[in-house]
Amino acid sequence: MRNYRNELYTHNLHLKELITKNGVKDIYDAVSQCTRCGYCLENCPTYLVGKKETLSPRGRNQIVRMLIEGKYTDVNTAKYTIDTCLLCGACTDVCYGKVQTEDIVLEARREEQGHNNSLIYKIIIYLKGEKKLFDICLKFLFFLHRIKLSYLADKLGLFYLLGYPSLSKGYKKLIKTPKKFLHTEIKHLTDETDIKWIYFATCGTDYLFTNVGRSSINVLKKIYGNGVFMNNECCGLISYNYGSLDDARKLATKNIELYEKIKAANPDAFIVGDCSSCIAFMKTYPQMFMDDENMYKRAVDFSSNVRDIIEVVKPEHIKNINFDYIKDKKVTIHHSCKAYNNQDLKTNEDDVLKPVLKENLIEMNESNLCCGGAGAYAFSEPEFSAAILSRKMTNISITQADITLVSATSCLMQIGYGSKTSYHTEVMHYIEFIDRIMV
Structure with missing residues (x-):
């Protein structure tokens, strides 16, 4: 790390290096990749609703760079700019230099007063x-x-x-809360033989949207046969985004150990989950273990075997269809940020559903634009979240869709709320819809 006057980002609160699409870089090298071209502006939800440079990826990168260089000496003076970032990754997806603004912003947040101390x-x-x-x-x-x-x-x-x-x-x-958590229902899924898949219950699915987990397991059984419940810990995303790296590493390590025990007897089984946000994070576990060669290798092995539920359902899997259910229903897809931007799963859902729904699959304008849910963003930045949701609901209303599909639990909550206060559409997880149409 360069010896700048401001020693931000050099201690244990931070990642010493970032794994970027341009190679491994320290944070200053990563943020310096931004040429301030502005191509990101019209793809950033906060800039689209706020129309201020400080609410753009370019503005955020410039502020972080100035913090590192010592031109700003207190990250808390830039708190509004840093905290309003959705971490949606839309900027990186369209950036020619592939500047990973969300990772850069997170490093700045970790320096803020009170971060991880709430x-x-x-x-x-x-x-x-x-x-x-x-x-x-x-x-x-x-x-x-x-x-x-x-x-x-x-x-x-x-x-x-x-x-x-x-x-x-x-x-x-908050949605209608379940009376029974998913892990208590599927704990029997541990003694299967010849297993093909390992189900990872994300917190949103486990504690809020239990019906999503049931649908995932139903579909996985139909397509792949036997599988087991990982009986996993939280993936660590909450700690990574809002708390400490140490907490996130501990949770990741526990999940890696659980996977290794199952893998010993089932070397070809893959890990699969149904919240794109959590799955995208789990695919980046190696990022947290750059200083530990052994754990880094184990994290790479783990992450390389993680799958999003939307990538394991293929067009050829949809054979016998419940046509009574889909008759006269218009369907549109909100492409959840962490599937579209971070995992590059841009057409998976469309490729499966277009042959089934044909003209009743309606393409949404700005289908990959964040809905404003973004994990805890709807709670921490309610005004911005509401403005971004309003834009999303307008785009959904234009399709006149009866059903809107998503692949992340925060999107389920956010757009589900929008369907009650704005345009009414039935909001469901993509895998729930697949479960209903598969006979």
Whole structure:
């Protein structure tokens, strides 16, 4: 690392190097790849709704570069610019230099005052290590939500008193909560023989959208035969984006160890999950172990065997079709950011559904533009999230689609909320739709 006056990004809070599409680089070399051409501007959701240079990828890269060079000496002065980034990856996808702005922005966030020190984050990380206690606490919170106590807390101003005013708007996006978590239903999927796939239950699927997980397992069984439940830990994305790298590494290490135990007897089995955000992150596990040669190799082996559910369903798999279900239904696809931008899964869903739906598969304008969900973004930046969602719902309404398909759980929550407050469309995960049309 160059010895700049400002010693940002040189200590253990940060990744020492980034694995980029242009090779391994330190953060200064990575951010210096930006030539400020502006090609990213019209693909950045925050710039499209805010129309300010500081809300663009180019602006964010310039600010981070100035922080490293010491021209800015306090990252907190740029907090608004840094925190409003969706981390959607749309800029990198269209960038000729493939500047990985989301990774660069994350390094800046890690330097912010209070990052990874919030009470909510610490409680979540502690509870995630105590699964039974976490389940009990979450069921209790879901119960309070079902009896409208979250609504009462909002009216009494408790979210403001607790220092989390954004929750006043964010809690309204919570869906109908399940009474039973997915991992308790599929724990029997551990003793199968001749297994072809290993199901990774992401947190959103496990604790909120359990029907998505059921559909994934149904479809995987129909196509590939036997599989097992990994009984996994959280993938670590929450820690990586909002907390500490150490926490993310610990979770990744546990998942790698779980995979290696299963792989020993089933060397050809692949890991598959149904939230594109989590799967995209798991494919980048090697990024966190650049300083440990042994763990790096193990992470590479793990990540190379990770699959998104939308990439394992092929056109040839859809043979017997439930035509009664799809009759007269118009369908459109929101291409979730982390599938389209980060995993380069741009046509997988269309390739499968176009032969089935034909003219009833309606292409959406800006189908790959972020919906504004972006993990916890809808809670941390509710105004921006709402503006971006409004643009998405307008594009969906133009298609007049009866059904809108997504592949990430934050998109399910975000667009699901939009369907209640704006244009009404049935929002479902892509794999749920596949499950319904396969006979």
